[in-house]
Amino acid sequence: MSKGSDVVRAYGVERLAITPKAVDISRVEKGVAPVLDTHRQESILGSSIGKLAAVWFEGSSLVGRLQFHKTDAGKAAFGMVQRGEANAISIGYSVQSWEITDEDGRVIDPAKERLRVGEADYVFTATRWSLYECSIVSCPADPDAQIRQWGGNRDIADPAEYNRLAKFRMETRQRMLRRERMYRK
Structure with a gap:
C-alpha cells in the first residue's frame, strides 16, 4: 500500500x-x-x-x-x-x-x-x-x-470463482506435500 x-x-x-x-x-x-x-x-x-x-x-x-x-x-x-x-x-x-x-x-x-x-x-x-x-x-x-x-488468475473477476480456484490450488498443494512425505519414509 x-x-x-x-x-x-x-x-x-x-x-x-x-x-x-x-x-x-x-x-x-x-x-x-x-x-x-x-x-x-x-x-x-x-x-x-x-x-x-x-x-x-x-x-x-x-x-x-x-x-x-x-x-x-x-x-x-x-x-x-x-x-x-x-x-x-x-x-x-x-x-x-x-x-x-x-x-x-x-x-x-x-x-x-x-x-x-x-x-x-x-x-x-x-x-x-x-x-x-x-x-x-x-x-x-x-x-x-x-x-x-494474488495468484495468477488475473482474468477472473468473480470473487467466488477466484476463491474456489484458490482453495483448489491450496488443496492440491497439500496433497502433493503429503505424497512427498509418504515417499520419503
Missing part, C-alpha cells in the same frame, strides 16, 4: 514514517476506512467501492487487504484490479505531528526558527499520522504504492 516514498510538494519533500508507533490504524480496526474511487468522497453510493479489511506492517511498508463492495462499482473495480487494469493505490491521511529537517539533515523547530520557503530544501516527515482511506488511482503520488496481485 505505502512505502512512505518521498513526494515533492510545493513546500518541500513530504515523507511518511511507516512504523506501528507512527501510524494510527484505528479507523481500519473499527471498519470505517473506505476504499474510494480516486479519493472521491462526495457520495457513498458512487465513490465508495470497498473498505480496508486489514492493514499490517512489512518492514518499512504499510500493507493492506482490500474488500470490495458487492455493488456494481465495487464489482467493476475488483474486475479492473484482477485484470491488472488498475494497480495503483493512494492513501488519505491526517498528520498530527511533523519533523522538519533542512538539506543538511538538521531538525528545524518552526516555533523557534523561521522556515526559508523557496530558499532551502526541507523534508517534512509525518512522525504521527492517521490513515483515513485508501483509493484506487491511476497516478499515485507514491510510485511504490501498488496493488499486489
